Amino acid sequence: xxxxxxxxxxxxxxxxxxxxxxxxxxxxxxxxxxxxxxxxxxxxxxxxxxxxxxxxxxxxxxxxxxxxxxxxxxxxxxxxxxxxxxxxxxxxxxxxxxxxxxxxxxxxxxxxxxxxxxxxxxxxxxxxxxxxxxxxxxxxxxxxxxxxxxxxxxxxxxxxxxxxxxxxxxxxxxxxxxxxxxxxxxxxxxxxxxxxxxxxxxxxxxxxxxxxxxxxxxxxxxxxxxxxxxxxxxxxxxxxxxxxxxxxxxxxxxxxxxxxxxxxxxxxxxxxxxxxxxxxxxxxxxxxxxxxxxxxxxxxxxxxxxxxxxxxxxxxxxxxxxxxxxxxxxxxxxxxxxxxxxxxxxxxxxxxxxxxxxxxxxxxxxxxxxxxxxxxxxxxxxxxxxxxxxxxxxxxxxxxxxxxxxxxxxxxxxxxxxxxxxxxxxxxxxxxxxxxxxxxxxxxxxxxxxxxxxxxxxxxxxxxxxxxxxxxxxxxxxxxxxxxxxx
Numbered sequence: 185x186x187x188x189x190x191x192x193x194x195x196x197x198x199x200x201x202x203x204x205x206x207x208x209x210x211x212x213x214x215x216x217x218x219x220x221x222x223x224x225x226x227x228x229x230x231x232x233x234x235x236x237x238x239x240x241x242x243x244x245x246x247x248x249x250x251x252x253x254x255x256x257x258x259x260x261x262x263x264x265x266x267x268x269x270x271x272x273x274x275x276x277x278x279x280x281x282x283x284x285x286x287x288x289x290x291x292x293x294x295x296x297x298x299x300x301x302x303x304x305x306x307x308x309x310x311x312x313x314x315x316x317x318x319x320x321x322x323x324x325x326x327x328x329x330x331x332x333x334x335x336x337x338x339x340x341x342x343x344x345x346x347x348x349x350x351x352x353x354x355x356x357x358x359x360x361x362x363x364x365x366x367x368x369x370x371x372x373x374x375x376x377x378x379x380x381x382x383x384x385x386x387x388x389x390x391x392x393x394x395x396x397x398x399x400x401x402x403x404x405x406x407x408x409x410x411x412x413x414x415x416x417x418x419x420x421x422x423x424x425x426x427x428x429x430x431x432x433x434x435x436x437x438x439x440x441x442x443x444x445x446x447x448x449x450x451x452x453x454x455x456x457x458x459x460x461x462x463x464x465x466x467x468x469x470x471x472x473x474x475x476x477x478x479x480x481x482x483x484x485x486x487x488x489x490x491x492x493x494x495x496x497x498x499x500x501x502x503x504x505x506x507x508x509x510x511x512x513x514x515x516x517x518x519x520x521x522x523x524x525x526x527x528x529x530x531x532x533x534x535x536x537x538x539x540x541x542x543x544x545x546x547x548x549x550x551x552x553x554x555x556x557x558x559x560x561x562x563x564x565x566x567x568x569x570x571x572x573x574x575x576x577x578x579x580x581x582x583x584x585x586x587x588x589x590x591x592x593x594x595x596x597x598x599x600x601x602x603x604x605x606x607x608x609x610x611x612x613x614x615x616x617x618x619x620x621x622x623x624x625x626x627x628x629x630x631x632x633x634x635x636x637x638x639x640x641x642x643x644x645x646x647x648x649x650x651x652x653x654x655x656x657x658x659x660x661x662x663x664x665x666x667x668x669x670x671x
Contacts, residue, residue: 334445
């Protein structure tokens with residue numbers, strides 16, 4: 185049986201403008217500049233300039249509805265106060281300037297150097313070898329199968345089958361192995377290796393033969409498992425050598441590159457430049473926060489659009505074409521005004537949020553000692569400034585601040601709290617810093633296991649479980665004790 189009844193409920197929906205504002209807040213400086221350029225292209229009513237800016241003067245509403253009377257239509261919502269979109273040229277320039285925009289904030293483009301790819305460089309090197317047409321095809325196919333780290337991670341038989349099916353080249357494993365030896369002669373040395381052991385061997389064979397290089401070759405070729413597990417005592421007994429000789433052989437191995445292709449890639453890759461969104465300076469013992477001027481563009485509504493509105497306003501005979509034009513102009517002006525307002529809200533949100541973080545972590549920003557970072561979560565800052573936690577998260581996740589101690593990612597200042605032996609809340613960042621220091625100062629011949637690290641931190645006033653030590657060690661990208669061992 186169907187029943188009809190009323191049900192009251194509260195629901196919150198974000199308007200398209202609010203969603204766009206949240207997206208603007210999330211953008212770092214460089215992405216924001218790109219978004220700004222896109223908006224300037226899409227909206228002809230919006231212009232960028234340093235000498236003028238759109239004013240928001242709310243004049244008395246003009247109830248002139250002449251342009252609403254479109255033939256064959258109902259009362260379409262096109263009412264606009266034209267005066268609201270027209271600038272007052274008598275406004276002094278100083279009121280239009282942003283107080284955190286510096287003349288030094290020039291937009292500078294980084295020149296990019298054109299470079300060839302890793303695989304193209306290998307193919308170019310093949311031109312120095314005398315090869316038959318078939319051998320060249322096989323060599324180029326092998327080079328194309330090498331990954332970005334410089335490894336050939338495919339089975340030779342699979343490569344033989346693949347060439348037959350896709351290239352129509354019929355060969356055998358012995359021939360491919362022979363051509364692979366030629367690929368192994370290419371630079372950087374170690375390229376084309378099928379595993380780490382072969383990669384290290386190829387690099388050692390390219391080095392000038394010495395007593396220690398020969399020993400390193402023997403270790404990698406015949407005692408690779410013992411070497412990777414750092415069973416140094418076993419190696420000393422096997423080769424009947426002194427610790428000094430083994431240490432020098434290991435130093436030769438440590439000089440090698442486990443990812444030969446990565447070395448080429450990193451040298452040719454364009455380095456991404458980090459543009460700080462904020463800057464913190466210490467002036468007369470006080471912290472001073474500034475927002476990057478590139479986040480504060482001066483925008484204004486196009487004078488041409490204002491002139492068109494002015495012409496329509498004073499015109500007595502308003503044609504259908506003029507009414508359509510006013511409808512279009514209204515949409516573009518509304519969009520331009522909203523975008524200008526959204527940018528101002530973005531500036532205010534960024535500044536207020538970072539200012540709260542700066543004052544919360546004032547002790548750290550004054551002397552740069554990481555152990556003085558206080559426990560701080562998103563809710564702490566959200567409560568201070570009266571904004572939603574998600575808004576604070578958008579500011580913190582992708583923004584950088586230039587401090588006297590380097591450029592920092594803002595989200596790195598956030599951490600949970602733990603109790604020390606005095607019952608005081610301390611930041612997990614402080615504990616990680618102390619843990620890292622303890623490991624750096626340990627005797628590398630006898631690295632400290634996690635349970636001993638837990639005991640040391642407990643003596644320092646931080647009662648932490650062994651499993652928590654293991655968690656923090658992994659977050660710091662520090663290996664287990666056995667892998668930290670040196671001779």
